[in-house]
Amino acid sequence: MQVLDFTVRSNEALNDQNHLIKVAPSGNEILPEMQPGQFVQILVDNSPHVFLRRPISINFVDKEKNEIWLLIQKIGEGTEKICSINEGEIMNLIYPLGNSFTLPERNGKYLLIGGGVGTAPMLFLGKKMKESGIEPEFLLGGRSAKDILQRTDFERYGTLYCTTEDGSFGEKGFVTHHSVLKEKKYDFIYTCGPKPMMVAVAKYAHEHGIECEASLENLMACGFGACLCCVEKTVRGNICTCTEGPVFNIKELFW
Amino acid sequence: MQVLDFTVRSNEALNDQNHLIKVAPSGNEILPEMQPGQFVQILVDNSPHVFLRRPISINFVDKEKNEIWLLIQKIGEGTEKICSINEGEIMNLIYPLGNSFTLPERNGKYLLIGGGVGTAPMLFLGKKMKESGIEPEFLLGGRSAKDILQRTDFERYGTLYCTTEDGSFGEKGFVTHHSVLKEKKYDFIYTCGPKPMMVAVAKYAHEHGIECEASLENLMACGFGACLCCVEKTVRGNICTCTEGPVFNIKELFW
């Protein structure tokens, strides 16, 4: 973990709500090894209502360019301000934080399910899996076509299935209704997205006896284990999502 | 008085500390009549330490371009942020506020003394005087040459005398030491600048029986008479500088 100034290399609006921001260390620091599922804490400068940092997943790490990608959805003052940052400006991060998805040690069929901006960590996860010789499949859900982000990036690492609520892209409905879940049998499901979606995914996994990990987005004050604000009730008691999560095996959760 | 959004037309750094910012109403509003000595209250967006607006004098009004000029010295977080505004951005103002210097109704010799960024209201005042047929003289003081701002603008309206503390421009020393004060006799002195300077000017005016008005920079919360925070102790009791000032005849003050 470290606190470091990054410089914004680019800030691209992917649609009206989501921005892809690429940052690189402002100095000559080389990025450390990072794992999919980990996140950063962004300092949002100087607004009274954005006193605390904002946790954002590591969307992708481009080792060659020494860049971290962040995929951010504007939902409040903090994310609005982050998305209004300009190329060349400084973004202070505490990183890398949290645990990560379990990287495959054995063969099997992996499905990575992301909903909304919860697709963010899945891209980096897909890349790491492909690198380790396993081709994952992705199932991404959104409200409509424009909410399925980074499609071509995902397709680079595995097959892509999609659902949209209005049917404008992929199958119509929620991710858990996608036909692939009926047709194929997976050994592992990794998921991140809105809680109702993850709970539905967890239910499916439980019913089908599939190993499943979910990445939680509990409210955080510090992000590195100091405040105990971000706890999730687990079979092991109240556990910090920022240090022992954000990724949990659903067997540990009361979902 | 009104609350209005302005658009920044230009923001020019005059030296390392001072910026000249020109703004015009964002809509199609025509600027109302304004008087020299009046000020605006600038909303500085969203910083916890800059909760209140910041009072800034009207430096100049360009009727043709429908522009207000603001001359701002960076001394703290608020003015730093104001000076970092970009062309095209919005600046919300409450304006015009306060009383004004007494515009000449009769002939006489007028000296306008400004120190540091306190020269700000003197430019607009000089213009108004010249328009009414009286050519003022200006005596401006600063730390060194680069701190004497807007020289060519001032010269358009009257003779310019200067002092600098390091002697790099005009006479060396404080404004009250300038030789013109020994050589010439003025009927009216108008002044704005750091309090010690204004007190020295007032002393000179008292001693020489010269009518003198000074523009105060008391701390303000509202700027329009609602909070009673900005009072100056006068012969009439505690008086609001934002409504009955910022310009006071020194006879009213306990200087």
Added chain:
Amino acid sequence: MAGLEVYIGDLRLKNPVMTASGTFGYGTEYADFIDLGRLGGVFVKGTTLAPRQGNDYPRMAETPSGMLNAVGLQNKGVDYFVEHLYPVIKDYDTHMIVNVSGSTVEDYVACAEKLADLDKMPAIELNISCPNVKEGGMAFGTSCQSAAQVTREVRKVFPKTLIVKLSPNVTDVTEIARGVENEGADAVSLVNTFLGMAIDVESRRPKLSTITGGLSGPCIKPIAIRMVWEVFHAVKIPIIGMGGICNWQDAIEFILAGATAVQVGTYNFIDPTASVKIVDGINDYLERYHIASVNDIVGKMIV
């Protein structure tokens, strides 16, 4: 339009948004910015029996998300108010309510008596919580006994709506609220400012001439909301909530916590049009959730 009408005792307000004493002058200061007739009420500057020059400059200091003030009840006294100010403001299409301050019980009573005679003065707010005056002021509001006493005595001479403004600088605000309710207050308003202080580290001097002053603004909102909620569960009379209200969300938060009406204070300095925006925002919120009347959500936080 949702139903915005609320009652404070017998006093009907066209909507629950009012402005806080000491932050809104006599209303006239805001007439350029807003139509005062759109407000539920205006609480005018703290008024005392005798004229007061207030405290020395400097009287204010900015603090994180707030400010300290040490105005010290500068005003020209109740007689001046009655003769010169009341005639100017009495015909505004809203309730003009005087905030009454004093150093002794007799002061409060004498002041209230003079205001009771004014036709268009439907209510007064007893300020027993001003931290900025040496004698009396906050002392009345931090002891249950003296709060009760001043309420009792004023009640005898003031038959119209009597609002008592509580100090937040206490261990248990419900005790004081119950005390003044028992003595016949028609409503309580809370909170007044918190006693605070700031020091300029370069000059090493206090930023206020009086050393300590009253803290207001968004910084105090979480404490104010908690106190409103506590008092809501302790008394039956209506509560007027305030402390850091900047927008309709803040106002709704106070209402859900138990306030029947709210006052906007410090934020008027930053946006002089905030109060009317809040009226509109509350209306939109109620319409969006199909809530017939604002009264339906007073104290209705879901627990």
Added chain:
Amino acid sequence: MAGLEVYIGDLRLKNPVMTASGTFGYGTEYADFIDLGRLGGVFVKGTTLAPRQGNDYPRMAETPSGMLNAVGLQNKGVDYFVEHLYPVIKDYDTHMIVNVSGSTVEDYVACAEKLADLDKMPAIELNISCPNVKEGGMAFGTSCQSAAQVTREVRKVFPKTLIVKLSPNVTDVTEIARGVENEGADAVSLVNTFLGMAIDVESRRPKLSTITGGLSGPCIKPIAIRMVWEVFHAVKIPIIGMGGICNWQDAIEFILAGATAVQVGTYNFIDPTASVKIVDGINDYLERYHIASVNDIVGKMIV
């Protein structure tokens, strides 16, 4: 280098900058960010006799220039601390001080007794002011009698430096400070969090699972400074000041108001290196004004 050494009772601190309990874990959480040896001391997480799971999620809400928390003293109990945590942290080159919490006087005493035996535990801080536990906690700190009682009983079993942490949720903090001074406290620390509350207006639910929680951060600084200044004039024992400290200016402000040392709390979350920056900043300030020792400015606000 200016003289940064200060004493809290018999306890020598290499500098007056420490970190506040509950915001700094066991120090280890910050070891990646700073050299803990540069701090005057570290107050570790509130520790109770028995393990506690703390309150349910959600436990925090952001507020203007601050935050509410409702952690509720989640910790594994004093025995676990002694066996598993103390051995890890005892050799840090700074003072590791445990913040002791409880629901009954007996709890406090039993906990303190166990800590008294630890060689490298030079002091404890009695948390009689936690607003986030149902039983005891803040109740001890808001009554003079119970504050005095718990101090008296712990004093009997804890011979080393005893610091009592005061609640700001009181009418008169000096009364409590004097009470615990009389019972032999070596120092007081203040302030703990203010009881506050926040409501989500869309869900109409409280933002914290416990409804109310503790307010901390820059928003509370003006009130905290005022309380430190009041207590400075009321007691002779040293004061450890805190509440919203973000930078050296804030720290100096507390010191000028009367604090011999300070604790940095919430701001550690935003800048985990803040505390050591503050050490440097205080040093620079003293050098700039040619002040030989930080002790020379404790309480030296010019009035």
